Amino acid sequence: MKTSYQYKxxxxxEQAEKIDNTLEMLRYQYNYQLAQRFDWYEMNRCSIDRCSLIVSHLPELKxxxxxxxxxxxxxxxxxDRPWYKDIHSQVLQEIPKKVEITFDRWIKxxxxxxxxxxxxxxxxxxYKTFTYSQFNQAHFINNRITLxxxxxxxxxVHRQIxxxxxxxxxxxxxKADGYYVTLSLDDQTVPTIKPDFNANNIVGIDVGLIDFYVASDGSKVKAPKFLRKSERRLKSAQRKVSRRKKGSNRRKKAIVKLGKQHKKVADTRKDFHFKTANNLLKNYDVIAVxxxxxxxxxxSRLAKSVSDAAWSQFISILTVKAENAGLKVVAINPNGTSIECSNCGTRVKKTLSQRTHDCPNCKVSLCRDLNASINIKARGTHALKAQLMSS
Known part of the structure; x- marks a missing residue:
């Protein structure tokens, strides 16, 4: 089982200056190596993708x-630059790896x-993060870590490993409020599925913007809308940054305050996601999403609300915590979950403003999100059976 713990x-x-200098030197090297990739690309690319065989000429590639x-x-x-000796070799070797991944995702x-x-x-x-790819366990004792x-x-240390x-x-x-270390942890002895795993204890959840999620058992959690509630404070902090002269110390201080406001919103949202995921995993062994x-x-025009809800982060947290607990998260195809009747399967088209599912065939009337979550549960049950049979 793999997990990660983050500590402030x-x-x-003196140590803070070393960290800052390390990040700046890594930034220079990242930009330099990325520029090497761009130079090669521009020198060897050709805007013409076909030509006559008689006049074709293939230049020698660099x-x-x-x-x-x-x-x-x-x-x-x-x-050439002895000051780079102040950076650990493993940390420096992470730069070409990052450049390789970033460039390949653009090209390939x-x-x-x-x-x-x-x-x-x-x-x-x-440039805000650097990594030691290998670490000696003895270098983290009590409340001290040797970097x-x-x-x-x-x-x-707010929690023990x-x-x-x-x-x-x-x-x-x-980060905006200081420095953090993230420890990547691994334990191969932890079972992937808990011994008393019950595949029938399953729930489907339909995420939304009004309710953060509606479960197939009828329970729901209201969308907290942390960004919307903090917009006034964020706007005030942003105005202060805009009014300060570029390059001044007052502008730097205003940027730090703005960063802390954004971090507070992000941390509050993340805490809500963790607590919501914990509550689901306490009651169910399988969650279908x-x-x-x-x-x-x-x-879309709902961009700000979608970003505020951060469904992707929540599902990621839910998936990781389920794996660590020996439980399951099943992802299903969302096509038609909102328009199919959960009782008879009839497809009932509706606009986004219609919040009730009314089936003309079987006369069932219920909340459209509840109808969708019941369909998600049914598809999740089918997908889980297929997974268990294949394994």
Whole structure:
């Protein structure tokens, strides 16, 4: 079983400067290696995709920068720029890996063939995380963690690491309110499914903007709308940033305050997602959810409300916590869950403003979200049986 714990750290002034300098140097190197990829791409690309065989000429292609060549160049980098020796080698080697992933997603796409936008160079303060890909368990004792090239840093341990879990990687992140470490943990002895798992204890949930979710048993949770409730404070903080002179200390302070306001909204939303996921997993062994195209919804006129609800984050948290507890989350095809009658299967088309499902065939009348969640449960039950039979 894999999980991660995040702790706030309290570096002294000298350690904080080392972290900031490390992030800036990594940002320079990231931009440099990304520029190498762009230069190769522009030098070897051709706007003409076909031509006559008689006049065709294939120019000699330059060597393409890849992960291994850019990783090997780091040896010379430390000779030319000795100050890069202040960064641990594992941390520095993460740069070509990030560049490789970012560039390939733009050119080739991900495993599903979906391409990302053109990578951007990172401006000052935009590079916020670095990772130690290997970590010695003995370097985290009580409330102190030893980070190579930085030193022993105080950690606010708000919860202990469970017995049996080993620290695989450590990431250091700079946020608006300070510095954090994220520990990636792993324990191979934890069973993937709990012994008393009950496949019949299943519920379907339909997420929405009015109710955060409506369950197939009739229970529901209102959408908290954290961003909407904080808009006045965020607007006030944003105005202060806009009124300050660019490059001034007052503007920097205003940006920090704005960042803290946004972080407070994000943290409150995340806490709500964790508590909601815990309540579901306490009562059910299987949760069926829709496999929504959230990116598509985020481009609609409901973009702000969809972002405020953050369904993708909630489903991700729910899935991870279910795996850690030996339970199941089943994602089903959402096509038709809102218009199919949960009682007879008749398709009843309705507009988004119609909040009641009225079936002309079997005369059933109920909330459209409840109708959808019952359909989700039925599809989830079918999908779960297929999974269990295949395994």
């Amino acid at each position: 750290i309290k570096p002294n002034k 060597n393409q920068p890849n992960y291994y060549s850019q990783k090997a160049s780091l040896v010379q980098l430390k000779k 796409g991900d495993v599903n063939g979906k391409k990302s936008g053109k990578p951007r160079f990172k401006g000052k303060g935009q 190579s090239k930085i030193g022993s840093v105080k950690v606010i 469970p017995d049996g879990f080993k620290i695989k990687t450590v990431s250091v992140t700079k 829709e496999k929504l195209n959230i990116k598509g919804l985020a481009k």
